[in-house]
Amino acid sequence: MTTQVEEALQALGARLRGFRKDAGFTSGRAFARATSWQESKVSRIENGRQRPSEDDIRIWCQATGQNDQLGDLIAIVRHVDELWLDLRRLLRTGAEQRQQQAIPVYGKTRVFRIWHPTVIWGTIQTSEYAAAVFDQVVGFYEVPDDAEAAVAKRLERQRYLYRGEKIFNVLLGEQALYTNFGGPETMKGQLDRLLAVMRLPRLSLGIIPRTAPVAIWPGNSFSMFDDRLVLVETYSAELSVTQPREIEMYTKAFALLKQSAVYGTAVRELVLRAIHHYDQLPTD
Missing domain, CATH: 1.10.260.40 (lambda repressor-like DNA-binding domains)
Structure with a gap:
């Protein structure tokens, strides 16, 4: 709580x-x-x-x-x-509706601050990677299988990467490059996607290396929408934070996490190293 x-x-x-x-x-x-x-x-x-x-x-x-x-x-x-x-209640009709609900929030937001320690952020996922994620969501929460429709709705958010004046500050833990959704080919496609989106002018992609000293413990993933809303997901629930005092805490946490992150050429090297890792794995 x-x-x-x-x-x-x-x-x-x-x-x-x-x-x-x-x-x-x-x-x-x-x-x-x-x-x-x-x-x-x-x-x-x-x-x-x-x-x-x-x-x-x-x-x-x-x-x-x-x-x-x-x-x-x-x-x-x-x-x-x-x-x-409660996430099971939120997803009781499937995952598509939850993805649809997110689109207006994205439309109203100018500055995004995203922290994902172990998974690639949804808006920069490939369709294959997102499908693997939603397959797990459907199975874990035992909700109707609408993974294909949920993927389509999630990918709709990508249009905001290319239009308007929105700014995306994205932080990933290095583990996100290695959390294996869908197998080597899916992961290599997703990592190649990271190399592409990091060149977008209004998207800043930072990665916290596994061995980097940290100024704050990683904690749960969270998404900040301007200074008015923070969404935090656990296995059981999604928390909406709207109280200014609490939002300030997440702002501070994000700033501390950024201190441990690398950018630019260092990110590219980490992603290429992860691609090489998957090149060594057998494919089905």
Whole structure:
């Protein structure tokens, strides 16, 4: 959980605690008996350590005589859901819709800051590499197989590399050159694509070598869209960061990561070395 989610849950919990006390329940134990809940659940909700469900909110409001607050509280719970969105729910109809949702965000953004320690950033992927990625997504999340359509939507974002005044600051970990999606031929095609896009005038491609001293631990991948939104993905959820104080932390992290990166000729050498690695591997 990030600070923004924690703060939202803590504020909600404090409000619910006030409702409980105003209704005459002097302790969490008394309220637990009235609702047939475990006392520990009451404590976790009031202290912001557990996200209450919408049904929990309904029971709480009914037990404390605060039904007029129900709509507002459910809106808060849904806002927390938006901040921390379960990926299986996000992908329940397949991966194409999620890729479609990203296109307007890209259209509105002028400056991108991208950090991917182990995977090539989606907007500069080849179709073969993207297909291998989405095959894994479909299998892992057990969602409808629309990988081909998802690849097409992802590749639509590439048009922004060539038009307008958008600026792309992309950082990859050297491991991204070696994380093998699709086999040697797919990887060599993807690495050749990197050599091409690094020549684009408004795209800066940096790579952090595996042995480079780092000023900050690599952490999860993240994508920054101007100074208004950061998207962070884990295996289970996608986090949308919009609070200015938290966005400043990602800005600082990106700047520290850049200190370890190499650019230009050094990037080309790392990519060519990775291509040579795949040349040595047997193909199917």
